[in-house]
Amino acid sequence: MMDQPLDLDAVRAFLRIAELESFTRAAEAMRTTQAAVSLKLKLLEDRLGCRLFERTPRYVQLSPRGAAFLDHARDLLEAHDRALASLNEGRRRIAIGISDHVAGPELPALIARMNAQDPQLVIEIRIGSSGDLLQSFDRRELDTVIVRLHAGRNDGQLLTEEQFGWFAAPSWQHRADEPLPIATMAEPCGVRALAGQLLDAADVPWTEIFVGGGVAAVAAAVMAGLGVAALSPRMVPFGAVDVGPRLGLPALPRLPVILHTRVKDGRPREALAGLAAAFRSAVRG
Incomplete structure (x- = not known):
């Protein structure tokens, strides 16, 4: 009826x-x-x-x-x-840390979805390296972190995994007699460390050509033609190409996205669950 x-x-x-x-x-x-x-x-x-x-x-x-x-x-x-x-005096608040290698161009839409889930929730977002964010989480400065790597611990929830590649500008060419120029994040950065370890293990000479304070800066250096960066396809501007196969670079693995949270129930947990599901959707495409 x-x-x-x-x-x-x-x-x-x-x-x-x-x-x-x-x-x-x-x-x-x-x-x-x-x-x-x-x-x-x-x-x-x-x-x-x-x-x-x-x-x-x-x-x-x-x-x-x-x-x-x-x-x-x-x-x-x-x-x-x-x-x-209107019946509650205080507003709910949640402090979330998101790894720079996870927070892609979809972040505004994901935050909008989270707000739609709970319009009265005050959302605090901090972007940083996985290691720094996990330390803040352990100090209880953050309620939740979404980070790129396990960082030697097993207390998080696997949200998804994402393939990485060696990206460069379409016009960039590597001179065979020179070390591979690498654009990377500043330390500490788990992706930076992994990329260096893989290149060393494959006996590929390399050198830092650019160090950025965020993935956006690294992607800009790539598109400026400075060199190569280990990034996920979501993070690079349109037109960047994966030059790994052409240059014979070591294959990068699928890297996990891990959720750590102390939020257990209530509307903040529902909003957080919506954000996590949206991240899975964004990575899967």
Whole structure:
């Protein structure tokens, strides 16, 4: 019956599926099963009397009726959250550290998703090296860190893995009689250390040509034609090429993205779960 109220959990599931374009990733973000998410959506579709998604084994996308419902669903949940927040004196806060080798160009959209999950949550983001962020986490200066490497510990949650390559500008050419010029992050940086170890093990002469305080600076040096950098494809500007196979450089491994957190429950945990699922989606492409 149309006079029955909407189930807010079902509306939340609808929004998660729409944002992540996947039932599986929506389930991960909501810390539940795909079957539970599917059931919530079915109940919502039955309640509204229409299909909200067109889905095949290969894709999930909004139906015309689903697209029309999307903004109204967001407004409904935001109004609900504001009503609850009005009863609380303080605002929730979460401090998150994200490795420079993880925080790619998708970060603004990911933060927006996190805010949509909990509009009353004050989000503090710090970008830095994995090692520095883990030290801040251990000192309880950060509630959560998303870092690139294990850093010799096994207390984190694996979010995903991402392939790295040796990237250079399309016009860059290496002179065979000179050491390989490397653009890299400043110490401490786990990717910097790994790249140097692999080159040394393969007996590839190399030299630092540029040291940047962030991945954006390293990528800029690459596109300026200074040399080669070990980066993930997400982090390099359009047009950069992986010259590793052409130069016979050692293959870089798939590097993990690890989540460490003390946030266990409540709305901040839900927002964090949404951020983690969005990172998985961004890396998988």
